Amino acid sequence: MNMSEKSTVETINTLNIENAVDAISHIILGKEKAIRLALACLIAKGHLLIEDTPGVGKTTLAHTLAKVLGLHYQRIQFTSDLLPADILGVSVYNRDTSKFDFHQGPVFTNVILADEINRATPRTQSALLEAMAEYQVTIESETRDLPEPFFVIATQNPTNQVGTFPLPESQLDRFLMRIELGYPDNSAERELLKGKNRKELLDDVQAALSAKELIQLQKQVSNVHVSDAILDYLQHLLGFSRTSGNYVSGLSPRAGIAILNAAKAWALISSHQHVLPEDIQAVLPSVIGHRLQFIYEVTDKQALQPAEHLIQSVPIP
Amino acid sequence: MSKHKLNINKIMWLAIGVALASFPHWQRLPLWIPISHISLLAARLYIPYQFPTLWSQRKGTINIIRLILMFSGVVAVYSSYGSLAGRDVGVALLVLLAGFKIFESDSKRDFYISSYLGYFLVITNFFYTQTIPTASYMMFIIIIMTTGLIVFNDTERQLTTFKRFKLSTTLIIQAIPLLLVLFILFPRINGPLWGIPKDAFTGITGIDDEISPGSISNLAQSNSVAFRVTFEDEIPKKSKLYWRGPILWQTDGLVWTTGEDKTLQEVSKIEFSGKPIRYDVTIEPSNKKWLFGLEMVSKLPDKTYFTPDFQLKTHKPILNRQAFSLTSYSNYRLNNEKSPDLERALVLPESYHPKTRELASKLRDEYKEPALIVKAALNWLKRENFIYTLTPPTPTQDAIDEFLFDSKQGFCEHFATAFAVLMRAAGIPTRIVIGYQGGEINPLGNYLIVRQYDAHAWTEVWLENRGWVRTDPTSIASPIRVNEGINNAMPDALINIPLGLDKNETAYRLWKRMRNTVDMVNYQWSQWVLGYGPERQKLFMKNIGFDSINWKELTLYLFICLGIIVAAITIYIFRKTPKTTEPAKKYYDIFCKKMAKAGVPRKSYEGPVDYAQRISSTRQDLKDEAQYITNLYILIRYCSNNNKLLKLKAAIKSFTPPKIISN
Known part of the structure; x- marks a missing residue:
C-alpha cells in the first residue's frame, strides 16, 4: 500500500520536473544536462554556482530557473562597491515611532540571483555565507529566519578575468554544485540566432512547479533508496581522492554528503527510486569540480578534469 | 475467502x-x-x-x-x-x-x-x-x-x-551428513521399535530339529539364505565347514528327534587345540533359537548358551537378522569320559532294521575295536557304490534296510540315519548332528553365503579317549559333496540354476556373478544399515576409539556433532554471503565476462545502465537480454530487492552471447 502510494506521488512530481526541464530548454537551448543538474541541485536543497564566460546565458538560466520553479526571486548585481547591507538589509530610524525599523534586504526571498558574485569584495561575499549555510541572517545582533525554500543561484566569471575577487574556498564549499554552460552547439546556436529575444521569452515563462511541490520534492529526496553497494562506491571514491596523492587535498566528509544528496536528487529527476552508480557519476563533476584540484605535476599528464579522472580511476564495486 | x-x-x-x-x-x-x-x-x-x-x-x-x-x-x-x-x-x-x-x-x-x-x-x-x-x-x-x-x-x-x-x-x-551423524550416534535399543507379529515367520524354510528320510532333500530345493559369515582371516577349506545345529539322540526307526533335554546328564567337557578361527555370523530370521557355528565354538557371544551336547542356542527365537561374533577351533576333543548319556546313544527301536543289525553284528564280531568297526563300516559304504541323489526311491517298509541293501540311493539324511543305526547296532554310541555344510564364497566382499540347500546331516560316534568324533558318511559315499559343495555334487539337480541355463555357459557365470553382487549389496545393507544395533554401534565406536560408551555419552556426542555440522553450515552460509547483494555482483561479473568474450568488455568504472546502453548500441541482437539482466541486477544490487536473485542467476546462466561476426 505504502509503496504504491509513494510511487504515484512521485510520478506526478517527476512529470512536473519534466515540464520544468522543457520550459527551461525553450529558453536555454541545447543545455539539457546543465538544466537537469541545476534542478537536481535545487531539489537537493543546494546552492548553485554557474560559472562561465559572459554571454553564454548564465543569468538567463538563473532567471528561468527561479521563474519556472514559481518562486519569489531577487536579483543582486554584485559589483566591487556592493556592501553587505545592500544584501541583508538595514535598520532605519523612524522619527514617528522613535524606533529603528528594519528594512529587509534582497536576501529575504526564495531565490537570490547573485549575478557576477566574484565582482564583489570578499567582505560582501561573506555576507551571504551565513544565509547560505544557516538559512538565517543576523543583523544588529538579531537573528532572522529566511523564507523556505531558500536558494542562492550565483553566477561568476572565470577568475582569470579582470576585476574579479576569487571566491574563498570556504564559500565555494557552500555551493552544492558548480555548473558550466559552455558554448551552444551549432544547431542550438542557429536556433538562438533565428529565435526571439530571450528576455521577451522569459516573460512568457509559466511556473511549472509550485513552491509546495518543490518542498515535497525536496522531502522525497531523502526517500530515495541508497544501497550498500552505492555507499561502497562512494566511499571508494572518497578514499581514492584522499590516498591517491593525485589531488591537492582529498574530498571532505561534507563533500561526500553533498555527492550523495546530489545523486539522490539526480535519481529522483531521472525518475528512479534508487541511486545508481551512473547517478553518482552524473553529478560528480558538478559537485566536486570546485572542491578537488590536481597537484601541479599531474595536470600536464592528464588531459582530464579532476572529477573525470577520479571516476575513471575507481572501479564500481 | x-x-x-x-x-x-x-x-x-x-x-x-x-x-x-x-x-x-x-x-x-x-x-x-x-x-x-x-x-x-x-x-x-x-x-x-x-x-x-x-x-x-x-x-x-x-x-x-x-x-x-x-x-x-x-x-x-x-x-x-x-x-x-x-x-x-x-x-x-x-x-x-x-x-x-x-x-x-x-x-x-x-x-x-x-x-x-x-x-x-x-x-x-x-x-x-x-x-x-x-x-x-x-x-x-x-x-x-x-x-x-x-x-x-x-x-x-x-x-x-x-x-x-x-x-x-x-x-x-x-541432509546426508546430518543423517549419518544421527544414524551412527543415535543411541540404539535392542530389537525393533515396534513388535513384529508372531506369525510373521510361518513361511520360512529351514532345518528342523528332527529328520526323516526326505526332510533335508526338500530343503535342497530352496536357495534362500540361512546365514552369512565373514571370516577375520582367510576362509577355511570347504570340507572343514561343518555348521553345527541340533543334535538328535532318539529314533523311532524312521524319524530322529532331539529327545528330551532333561535326560541329558552329561556335563560338557571340551578341549581345544590348534589355531582359533574368528568370524561373524549374520543369521537370517528363522523363528528358531539356534545359532550355527563352526565345529567347535569355543567362546560364547552374549545372549547365547551351550546345550550339554554342545549346540549353540539363543534365549529368544531369532526374529530379525542378527549378527554374532564367534571363535572356533577345528581341533577339539569333546567329552572323552564315559557318562550315563552314552547309553542313550545306543538305543534303537526293537524289531526294526533286521538286515542292518545283521551287518552290525558281523562287523562287531570281525573287528571288535570300535574305531576299527567305524572304519570298516565306512569302507563298506565306499565299496558298495552308493549314489548320492536328491530323488531316491520312496521306501516301502524299513527305510534304513532298503537304503543300505536295496536302493543304495539317498541324500545326506539317508546316509546319516543309516550309519547311525548301523553304529548303534554295532554297540558304538552314535548321534546325528544337523546343520549346514560348506557354503558359497562371494568373491565380492569375500564372505561366505550359506543357503538352505547347504543343509546337511552327519553323525558323531563316541570313541574312548577321543570322545565324540565327527563321522560324515556322506563324505565317504560322495566326497565331492563335502569338498566342492552341493552344486557340484548334483550336476543334474534343478537346484540353484534358472531354467535353460547350463552350468558351463557364460550366461550362467554372468547370472551367478550378478547374484553374488546383489547378495553382497544386500548383505552390507543388512550388516551396516538394518543390523546396526547396540552391538554394532558399540563395535563401531570402539573402532574409532571410544571404548565402552554408554547412551548418555552417545547422546552428548550426537548433539556435539550436530552442533558442529550446523555451525559449519551457518559459517559457510554467512561467509558465502557477507553482504546480501554480493551474489548478484558475482553473477553480474559472469555476465560481464561473457559480454567481454562476445566483444563488448565492461570498463571497470562503467555503471550497469551505461554498459547496457553501450551493449545495445554495439550489439543490437543482445539488446533485450542485456537490458533484462541489467534491470534485474539493478533491482537486486541497488534496490536491495533480493527476491529476484534466482531469476538473475537463471538469466545469466542461460545467457550465451554469440561472438561478433566480423565482416
Missing part, C-alpha cells in the same frame, strides 16, 4: 506425493480404503477448480458431508479390523484420513499439516519392509514431497519444475 488460496499446481504436488507414499500400502489394505483415498484426492483436485462457486459458497454443506464420511470411514475401519489399535489399523486410518485432510486443505496451515502427514506416511512403509528398493522408493517420495513444499513457497515462480526438483534433490543430499 472469495478465492481459494491454494492453486491447483500446489495441491497437485501434495496429492501426488501423498498418493505415492501410500501406494505400497494399498495391497495390504481393504480395497475400499485406497479407493476412498484416491477419490478424495481427485475430488480435491477437481471440484474447487471446476465448480469454484459451489466450493466457496457451500462450504458448510461440504463440511458436514465430509464429517459424516470421515466418521463412517473410521467406523468402517473399526469393523473391518475389529480394533482401532495396532500397526495395520494405524496405517489404514492414516491413509484414509490423509485423504480427508488433503480434501479439506484450503490454507497454508492445512498444506503444511498435509505435507507432514505425507512424510509420516513415508515412514510407515518401513513397518512392513526395509529392503533397499523400499528405501530408494521412499527417498524418491521424500524428494517429491520436498518439491511440493518448494512449489508451495515459490510464489514468484522463479524456478522451472525441473529446477524445483533439482533443488529438492540437492536439499536431500545436503
Whole structure:
C-alpha cells in the first residue's frame, strides 16, 4: 500500500520536473544536462554556482530557473562597491515611532540571483555565507529566519578575468554544485540566432512547479533508496581522492554528503527510486569540480578534469 | 475467502506425493480404503477448480458431508479390523484420513499439516519392509514431497519444475551428513521399535530339529539364505565347514528327534587345540533359537548358551537378522569320559532294521575295536557304490534296510540315519548332528553365503579317549559333496540354476556373478544399515576409539556433532554471503565476462545502465537480454530487492552471447 502510494506521488512530481526541464530548454537551448543538474541541485536543497564566460546565458538560466520553479526571486548585481547591507538589509530610524525599523534586504526571498558574485569584495561575499549555510541572517545582533525554500543561484566569471575577487574556498564549499554552460552547439546556436529575444521569452515563462511541490520534492529526496553497494562506491571514491596523492587535498566528509544528496536528487529527476552508480557519476563533476584540484605535476599528464579522472580511476564495486 | 488460496499446481504436488507414499500400502489394505483415498484426492483436485462457486459458497454443506464420511470411514475401519489399535489399523486410518485432510486443505496451515502427514506416511512403509528398493522408493517420495513444499513457497515462480526438483534433490543430499551423524550416534535399543507379529515367520524354510528320510532333500530345493559369515582371516577349506545345529539322540526307526533335554546328564567337557578361527555370523530370521557355528565354538557371544551336547542356542527365537561374533577351533576333543548319556546313544527301536543289525553284528564280531568297526563300516559304504541323489526311491517298509541293501540311493539324511543305526547296532554310541555344510564364497566382499540347500546331516560316534568324533558318511559315499559343495555334487539337480541355463555357459557365470553382487549389496545393507544395533554401534565406536560408551555419552556426542555440522553450515552460509547483494555482483561479473568474450568488455568504472546502453548500441541482437539482466541486477544490487536473485542467476546462466561476426 505504502509503496504504491509513494510511487504515484512521485510520478506526478517527476512529470512536473519534466515540464520544468522543457520550459527551461525553450529558453536555454541545447543545455539539457546543465538544466537537469541545476534542478537536481535545487531539489537537493543546494546552492548553485554557474560559472562561465559572459554571454553564454548564465543569468538567463538563473532567471528561468527561479521563474519556472514559481518562486519569489531577487536579483543582486554584485559589483566591487556592493556592501553587505545592500544584501541583508538595514535598520532605519523612524522619527514617528522613535524606533529603528528594519528594512529587509534582497536576501529575504526564495531565490537570490547573485549575478557576477566574484565582482564583489570578499567582505560582501561573506555576507551571504551565513544565509547560505544557516538559512538565517543576523543583523544588529538579531537573528532572522529566511523564507523556505531558500536558494542562492550565483553566477561568476572565470577568475582569470579582470576585476574579479576569487571566491574563498570556504564559500565555494557552500555551493552544492558548480555548473558550466559552455558554448551552444551549432544547431542550438542557429536556433538562438533565428529565435526571439530571450528576455521577451522569459516573460512568457509559466511556473511549472509550485513552491509546495518543490518542498515535497525536496522531502522525497531523502526517500530515495541508497544501497550498500552505492555507499561502497562512494566511499571508494572518497578514499581514492584522499590516498591517491593525485589531488591537492582529498574530498571532505561534507563533500561526500553533498555527492550523495546530489545523486539522490539526480535519481529522483531521472525518475528512479534508487541511486545508481551512473547517478553518482552524473553529478560528480558538478559537485566536486570546485572542491578537488590536481597537484601541479599531474595536470600536464592528464588531459582530464579532476572529477573525470577520479571516476575513471575507481572501479564500481 | 472469495478465492481459494491454494492453486491447483500446489495441491497437485501434495496429492501426488501423498498418493505415492501410500501406494505400497494399498495391497495390504481393504480395497475400499485406497479407493476412498484416491477419490478424495481427485475430488480435491477437481471440484474447487471446476465448480469454484459451489466450493466457496457451500462450504458448510461440504463440511458436514465430509464429517459424516470421515466418521463412517473410521467406523468402517473399526469393523473391518475389529480394533482401532495396532500397526495395520494405524496405517489404514492414516491413509484414509490423509485423504480427508488433503480434501479439506484450503490454507497454508492445512498444506503444511498435509505435507507432514505425507512424510509420516513415508515412514510407515518401513513397518512392513526395509529392503533397499523400499528405501530408494521412499527417498524418491521424500524428494517429491520436498518439491511440493518448494512449489508451495515459490510464489514468484522463479524456478522451472525441473529446477524445483533439482533443488529438492540437492536439499536431500545436503541432509546426508546430518543423517549419518544421527544414524551412527543415535543411541540404539535392542530389537525393533515396534513388535513384529508372531506369525510373521510361518513361511520360512529351514532345518528342523528332527529328520526323516526326505526332510533335508526338500530343503535342497530352496536357495534362500540361512546365514552369512565373514571370516577375520582367510576362509577355511570347504570340507572343514561343518555348521553345527541340533543334535538328535532318539529314533523311532524312521524319524530322529532331539529327545528330551532333561535326560541329558552329561556335563560338557571340551578341549581345544590348534589355531582359533574368528568370524561373524549374520543369521537370517528363522523363528528358531539356534545359532550355527563352526565345529567347535569355543567362546560364547552374549545372549547365547551351550546345550550339554554342545549346540549353540539363543534365549529368544531369532526374529530379525542378527549378527554374532564367534571363535572356533577345528581341533577339539569333546567329552572323552564315559557318562550315563552314552547309553542313550545306543538305543534303537526293537524289531526294526533286521538286515542292518545283521551287518552290525558281523562287523562287531570281525573287528571288535570300535574305531576299527567305524572304519570298516565306512569302507563298506565306499565299496558298495552308493549314489548320492536328491530323488531316491520312496521306501516301502524299513527305510534304513532298503537304503543300505536295496536302493543304495539317498541324500545326506539317508546316509546319516543309516550309519547311525548301523553304529548303534554295532554297540558304538552314535548321534546325528544337523546343520549346514560348506557354503558359497562371494568373491565380492569375500564372505561366505550359506543357503538352505547347504543343509546337511552327519553323525558323531563316541570313541574312548577321543570322545565324540565327527563321522560324515556322506563324505565317504560322495566326497565331492563335502569338498566342492552341493552344486557340484548334483550336476543334474534343478537346484540353484534358472531354467535353460547350463552350468558351463557364460550366461550362467554372468547370472551367478550378478547374484553374488546383489547378495553382497544386500548383505552390507543388512550388516551396516538394518543390523546396526547396540552391538554394532558399540563395535563401531570402539573402532574409532571410544571404548565402552554408554547412551548418555552417545547422546552428548550426537548433539556435539550436530552442533558442529550446523555451525559449519551457518559459517559457510554467512561467509558465502557477507553482504546480501554480493551474489548478484558475482553473477553480474559472469555476465560481464561473457559480454567481454562476445566483444563488448565492461570498463571497470562503467555503471550497469551505461554498459547496457553501450551493449545495445554495439550489439543490437543482445539488446533485450542485456537490458533484462541489467534491470534485474539493478533491482537486486541497488534496490536491495533480493527476491529476484534466482531469476538473475537463471538469466545469466542461460545467457550465451554469440561472438561478433566480423565482416
